[in-house]
Structures are given as C-alpha cells and as structure tokens.
Amino acid sequence: MFEKVLIANRGEIALRVIRTCRELGLRTVAVHSEIDTEALHTRLADEAICIGPAEPSRSYLHIPAIIAAAEITGADAVHPGYGFLSENPEFAETCAQCGLEFIGPLPEQMRLWGDKVSARAMAKSLGLPTLDGTELIEDVEDAVRKAEGLGFPVLLKASGGGGGRGMHVVHSKEGLRAVFETARAESRAAFGNDALYFEKFLERPRHIEFQILGDKQGNIHVLGERECSIQRRHQKILEEAPSVALTDEMRRDMSVTVRRAMAEAGYLSAGTLEFLLDERGELTFLEMNPRIQVEHPVTELVMGIDLINEQIRIADGQPLELPAQPLTPRGHAIECRINAEDPDTFAPSPGVITELHMAGGTGVRVDSGVYGGGRVPPHYDPLVAKLIVHAPTRVQAIAKMRRALSETIIGGIRTNIPLHQRILEHPAFEEGRISTKFLDELHPERMLTAPVRH
Amino acid sequence: MFEKVLIANRGEIALRVIRTCRELGLRTVAVHSEIDTEALHTRLADEAICIGPAEPSRSYLHIPAIIAAAEITGADAVHPGYGFLSENPEFAETCAQCGLEFIGPLPEQMRLWGDKVSARAMAKSLGLPTLDGTELIEDVEDAVRKAEGLGFPVLLKASGGGGGRGMHVVHSKEGLRAVFETARAESRAAFGNDALYFEKFLERPRHIEFQILGDKQGNIHVLGERECSIQRRHQKILEEAPSVALTDEMRRDMSVTVRRAMAEAGYLSAGTLEFLLDERGELTFLEMNPRIQVEHPVTELVMGIDLINEQIRIADGQPLELPAQPLTPRGHAIECRINAEDPDTFAPSPGVITELHMAGGTGVRVDSGVYGGGRVPPHYDPLVAKLIVHAPTRVQAIAKMRRALSETIIGGIRTNIPLHQRILEHPAFEEGRISTKFLDELHPERMLTAPVRH
Amino acid sequence: MKLDLDQLRELIRLLDEANLTEIEVEHDDDRIRVRRDPAPLPAAAPVESVAPVTAQGPEPVGVSSAPEDDDGAYITSPFVGTFYRAPSPDGDPFVDVGDSVVQGQVLCIVEAMKLMNEIEAEAAGTIVEVLVENGKPVEYGDRLFRIEIG
C-alpha cells in the first residue's frame, strides 16, 4: 500500500481524510495557502507545505504547486476531498503521470459524468430512469420547438453546469425568447461552453441521492440513499438518511438498478447518483457526482462504515469488505452544515472564532475544520463544521439535533444555526413533508432579496 | 409523564442525563455544590440550585438538601447517575415518599444486591453460575476451616464491600491468621459491618459484564456484554464491547440465563451483572450493580440505543421499545476514561483546564463534564471525560482510539492519556490477551508503590 | 472639592500604558485611586463553553462562605428551601429592618422537606436589609439579611 497521502484540500474534509489516514497508519501531508498557516488541517497533518497565497487559483487549485508538494515530501497518493480539484480530470491524470495514486474515480469517468448532457445520455443508456429532456439546442427557434415538444414549464440548463448553476425555469414561449440569449452568454462566461438543453421542470421535487462504491475488481455496492431536499439556491443545507419518502421496495428496486448501471459503466471509488423524486413517487436521474460528498457522514452513521477508508482501500486495489447483499440502514441520521454566514441575509461572515463549544454526547458526531481562536478566512467555502446526529428514529434524531444545536456555541462570527433551528422546529419538516422548495416557502421574501452565492 | 427531572449528580454523567432529558422535552434541574457553581452541568441545565459546600457529605450526598431543591423547583423526578446516592435505598425511598419518581431500581433491589453475601446467595438461587465460596465467617478458627475446605488461594471479602474494596488475597493458613483481624477491623471501619466471607481466588480472570434493562411490565432485555478487564486496583480504566473472549454461543447462553434470572428477581431499570471469566472459559457471578454504569456508552454504540432514554421510559411506566429477541452488537466500541491524574504515579491532578481540544470525526463520541477554562475540583472523582470510539472491527476501533487520543489536548492538568496510549500500543492488548492483571503486569513496580485511591 | 482633571488623565494614561489594574496615590488628605478591572476579553471567558441561552431559573447569587465584605456582614442560608420571615402565615416577622438582634435570636425560617429550620443570628447586631421576599425559595449560601455587627 502507499504510505504517505497528500490531502489536496482544506477545512473539515481535509481533517476528515487525515483522521482516517492516521487510523490506517498512513502518514499525511497537508497543503495550505498562506492564510491557512494556522488552520487545523495544517496543524493536524504529519507534514504541512505552503503552496501559495490565499487565492484558490494560486494554491488549492494550482496543480503544479500541489504536485511539487507531493514530490518534495515523498507522498505517494493524493486525496482530493470535495470541491477544488476533486472532479478535475487533468489533475487526476497529472497525479497518475507523476506516479501518485489518485484516491478517486478515473479521469474518463470524471469527463463522462461531468458533462451534463453526456451524463444524461449515458444514464439513459444504462437503464436509469431520466427526466424527459432534449438534445442540445441549436438556436432560439430550435429552443421554442423543443420546449413546446416537451411542454412548459421547462428547465433551460447549461450542459457544462452543475451544482445547481446555469439553470433557468421557463414557463412560456415568450419567457423563453426573453431569456435564451442571456442564458447562453452566462453559460459561456461561467463554463466556457454555451451548449444548452431542456429538461422537464418539476414544481416541488425531493432531492434523493444514492451512495455507491466501486472497486478495482468491478464490484459495485449501493449504500442506500440520502435525502437532501433542504436547499437554498441548490446549495444543500441539511441532509438525512434514510429518506422518509422511499419505501423499502423503492429503495431495493433503485439499489438494484443503480448497481447494475454502475457495474456496466465500470465505476471506481465513491460516487453519488442524484435523483429527483416527483410527487407521484417517480425517481429520475439528475446527475452523478464522481467524488466524496459533503453529506457522506449520514450514510456512514446509518450503515456503520467509513467511506474514506473504503476509498483508500479501493485505490490500493483491495476489494471491498462489505457484505454482498445491500446493507440496511440502522436508525436515522441528520447532518446540519454550520456555515459562517448571517442566518437571515446569508451574507458570509468570516472572522476569528472567539469561543467554540461543540455539542457532544450520545449519537453526536462533529466534523469541524476550525478551533476556538482560529480564523475563518473570506476566500473559501463558509462551511465551518458539520454537526451530525444518529438516533434510532427520525423523531429522536430531530430532537437530538435540536439539543445539539442548543449546546453549540460559536462566538465571534455569525452562523446559520438559527436557520437550522427554524427548519427543525417546522411542523412540515417534522412530518417529512419537504421538497427542494422548502426553504423558499419558509422565507419567500428573503429568497428573492438575498444575494446570490455561487 | 413527569416534566422536570432533577439530576442528583455532577460531571459527565449529569450532562449525559441532561442531554437525553432535553431530547425528550423534559426540563432539567442541576444541583451543585459551591465549588461547582461554574461547572458544566450547572450551566447546561435549565435551572441550577446550590445545595451545599464542596464536601460531598454536605452536598451531593446530603439527601435533605437534594429533596429540598426538588421541592423549590417543582421537579417531579430524580435521576441519581452513578456513584453518590445512586445505590442508596434510603434516598430512593425518600424520593418516593416526597412524590418524586426515582429513575432507577426499587429500594429493595438495591438492598438485595448491595449486600455481597445476600447477592451471591440470590444469584445462586436464580440459577446464575457462582464462584465457589463460603457462608459468613465466625472467627479466625472458622476462617481457617472454611479456607482449607475451599482450597488456597482464597479471597477474603467484606460482605459490605464492593467496587473492589475490602478484599484480601490469602495464599496460606499462616497468611490468613496474619491478616484476619486486620481485615475485620478494616471492614468495620469502612462499611460499618465486619462480616467477612471467602471466595475462590482466580489468578488471571477477565472481567465481563452484562447490561440489562427491566420494565414495569416485567420484561427483561439483555443488551450484550462489556469487557472491563483493564483495571487498576479494581478501578476500571478502559472498557470495550463486545468482548473478544466470548463466543456467540457463550453470549447467547449467558443472555438467556441472565434474562431468566432477572425476570424471576423482578428487576426494574438498568442494571449490570458482573462476572469473572476464568482461563477455562467459565463465567461466574461477581456482583450486580443496580444503576447505570460509567462504561454504558460502549453498549449504546454497538447496540444503537440510548440507555438513559430507556431508564426514563421505564420510570414512566412505558414498556421497552426494543425488539424481543436479543439485539446483536454491530461493530466494536472502546471507552477510555480520561482522569485528571498523573499517568505514572496515579496521583490526582486537579486544577484549571487551560486548553481543551477533544477529538472528533467518524465514530468518535465525547462525554465530558469539563470545558476549557473550567476547574477540576479536588473533592470529587478525577474523571474529566470519556472518549468513546466505534468502528466495524476491534482492530479498527483500537486504531481509531489511538488517533483520537493523539488529537486530544487537555492543558493545565495532568491526565492518564499516556497510560491509555501505552495500553493501546501493547501487543497483548491488540491480540485481546488481557485479564484484570494486565495493568499490574504492565507496570509491576508502579503498582506496588502507587498510593491507594478509593 | 477641586479636581485636577489633567493629573487624573495622566494617571489613567499611565495605567493604560503600563497595563496596570490599579494606581492609588495618597498625599496628606488627598487620595486618588484609578482602577480598571481585568477586562473580560473574549479570550478571558471560559475557553470552550459559556452558559447557553437555555440556562435559566434561579441564579446562584453571591454564594459566599465569608459572610463579611465591604458592605457589611450577611446572614446566609445554611439550607436549600423556602424562606419565611414569620413563624406562621399571619404572624409578625421575626425581625425587621432597624431591629437590634442578640446572638442566637431567630431571624427567619427556611422550610425544607416540611421541616421548619430556624435560622439564628450568629452575633449581635442591627438588621440593615432583608434580602429575600417572604415565601421565596433560597439556595444554600443565599444572602438573607444584611446586618451591622455590634
């Protein structure tokens, strides 16, 4: 097995990977920007290398600096975490060329699933249910024809988009004519690619995703689903496992479908297939994320596994140790993403954390990248900690999360803890009546005025 | 259901109970001594009442003050935690007389199991395997006769003792004559009762204990075993579940035996049956602890339950919600008791905690009663935190605990973290070759010179 | 009295510069004292935790085993319980402000577990203030009366 892993990331996910590496007896190298010299991942790794200034493009996204850091420290594997370079096929290829084991999927899989149109076509050909949609749009007249064929309302999507970016809901032909060129220009500016297509627009879908693992022996495991319907502008805020919206039968059937599809695709490492669940109970493929995800701990808690450990085993060529039949979830898990932001305006709130008391006790897990006295820099994701709970039932998990949030004290910055508390106290949430529109409907006026955050 | 629970304890167990109460929507009353005005249990409860000065006999052991605190706050139930008044039948009776629901076993059960001789007789009559032993000893000549009948080496035990106190290993007739009167005087001084008896002495036993729960409907659940062989002078230091020394068959058989016995005894609430496991694989009854125990979290983690929650449900008259068949453990859990003490001399190390960073991440649970800047007073138990890990296998749990200990920083006081690290690095521990003599054999010279701590 | 404000400002500046907490200067009948309590800076707060917003209810007030401070002597409660100023609901208070009391005189009752515990004066003196309302709960160490000894 490789012996020294460089973690090409920062914050809680860097710590998450460092911890599993340490448990496996692997040495760790943190890379960090100048502003992260005192960050927790820098402090907890066995070695730390400064790779550039605070701007991500010159440090955490700067491939030559990361590779050079691996060279001078003698690292023989790289874990990319999520975000930054985790879905960048050039980075994975460069690692391979430099003799570094990339702990993640193959570059061609990243390319395949990274392009939304090819991903949807692939999913369809693999037998996954897909939302009605169209081929790429040629021009505005072609757009009108295609949209009318599909039936309004439709979703106009950028082929190069993802994570909820590059999308417009269109309700009429007139609306389409008004927005089309803007959408094309936006797509070109944001993704360097102005290809657009349509999908059927669902008014009030739930977001359901299946966690998979594939090994080098060609085995695929499906580790149940997560529900991530609580979103603000397509950014997930609170996730849970399992979903109350799936019956055992739906879960079993989709697990079989997903396993067969991913085996045929030859998928390697951890990945997530995202679906929309409509009000009639139909799951349709949304996208495939070829990486570990922020919300992976809820799956770990209900399944009793360590997904980073499995990723490392897979990269090392070991077969999965999981039982052949689908694992069944035990209890219920909820994760709250604690962001450094104003709970009302969602404006980022970087700064120094003057006091920190994280919750503890039965069924509480804390994955944090910060410490009291430490700084949350303005340059990166505002996620400062993930509070994750596990209890026998969903009702108990909600009560436990409320308790855990009430114990948590993060001084010196504002956080979205009050928002989480409002969500957890809401009767519709308690009853499991949620959709991706939940937050919009909770605060309609706010959603309209809040600044866009990408 | 009752609505407000007074927690007649301090430290981590008080917090543990407060947390579950909060999850159940119950209000909480902390009682505290003058020195604990800033303690975490005082701060996290809904209300806090100062009941006396630092000396336990005038505060946490002072029944009238605790009852008065319940009166003035309108509490309608009392949780005693462990230690202090948790096994005091007069306290349980006083609570009942004052209209307070005592969350624990019935007073008569405390009396029955609190006396070691009656407990052993009861266990025998209930069909539990017991260590060969004798009736109460009349005088020194009777002692010699009884010891020779049993065969040296024997253990001379005080009937009123417990928790490893009031015991002498005797290897010969001469040794017995030399120690007998001293032992009797010690017993009289320590327990107000000079009744002594013999048990067969096992050279290198393992300590195995079974967790049980009984409800008011007469159902008994056996929730598997814990192994607590890592002890210093009969004080447990590190515990795990399940035990590597039990086969599935042994576990199943003893669970059946224990369930039948405790159903016949009519046992209510949480309790633990402690056994010794000899080198031939025989389990023999040692004692029954009618209370929640320090090490209960390892059972919670492998069984996926909340024992305090079950205790509260039971006190409220609700039946247990657990499945009828024995629960099977999932994965492996280890608990390290982090004590404020010198890791070499075991001398207590009270003081102010200047820095505190507890471990986090996958499979790590922290139950702590302290905070950075807080004080560990010299008047009470030196336990400052319990670090508990859960992983799929014992090997992974050991690696995880090593990782978690390496992350933990407690400044300003000395702790036994280095001792835990020595234990976890020891090949015999890794291989599961342990006994209650493990620590003596790890540091023979130290065990002889270290001060006695009761 | 005439204040030399400049001099005072000078002292305050010195206090700050040298990061002191107190300067006291006495000369003839003049005395100046400037003092700043150690700032409860963020970092000086309890390091990991502070009292959460949910912590409510009776605040432990001035629990002091040394009953005397700058403001005089206090009679504190040796019990948790309910404070009564009179032997019966319609009786007269045992004592009132201005009363002189002798050592051993009953000042009030703290009821706990249906027992009426009489609280006695430890020394002779004059009651200056009654600090708890009749019928209110008290904790161990709560101040009940302020008393001028002698």
Add this chain to the structure above:
Amino acid sequence: MKLDLDQLRELIRLLDEANLTEIEVEHDDDRIRVRRDPAPLPAAAPVESVAPVTAQGPEPVGVSSAPEDDDGAYITSPFVGTFYRAPSPDGDPFVDVGDSVVQGQVLCIVEAMKLMNEIEAEAAGTIVEVLVENGKPVEYGDRLFRIEIG
C-alpha cells in the same frame, strides 16, 4: 496634590522587572500603590485547540509577502519545489555571499514537476546570506536569500 510621575514610572518598571502584581509604599502621609492583576494568560491561548504533538515536518518559515523587514530584504520562493544553487550538479553556484547582482539576474533554480524554474533578482543589490541549502525542498514563500538592495 502633586504627582511625581517619574517616581511612579520607576515603581511600574520595578513591578514589571520583578513580575509582581502589587507595590504599595507608605511614607508619612504619602501612599502610592500600583497594581496589576494577573493577566488571564491561559485563556488567551487558542481557545479550543493548539498544534498537537503529532504535527511535524517542515515548519512554514517566515512566509512573508512583504519581503523587507528589519534585517533587510529577502528573495522568497514563488514555487514549491527543490532549491538548486547551480545550473547543474557540478556547476558553479549562480551567486554567492558578497556578489553584486543586477535586476533580472538568475539567482537559483526551484525545480518542480521536472521543470527548472529560474528565480531572478527583482532589484539590484548584494547577496548577504544564502538561507537554504543546495538540494533542499522549499515551500511557497520560503526565504532563499537575504539581499542588501542598492
């Protein structure tokens, strides 16, 4: 009242030197007291965590985007990589202590991903110190040379 500020300052100096918390001097009718409460030092440390003992390896040294401080100006590394003083293993160093350099002159190489990145002087000056050994790894921002500008 007349303050002798110099005397006061002397007392404060003494307080500091001897690491005291209080000095009080009384003479005839004069009295001076200076006091400093023990700073809440422990709590001023990072609140929840400090670097654990396991953190090892190359310490990020003096990473400074402002290359000039009291000790002169520094040439820092714009790359992570391996530092070479000469163009080839048996070649002469590009520069040595005492050499005058002109703006744009190559001072060393930092190798990363098999690429030899030549590091040039940003201004003319004299090399005062070589701070990294030949063949050693450097981080972004590590100081490579101390240089006297001009």
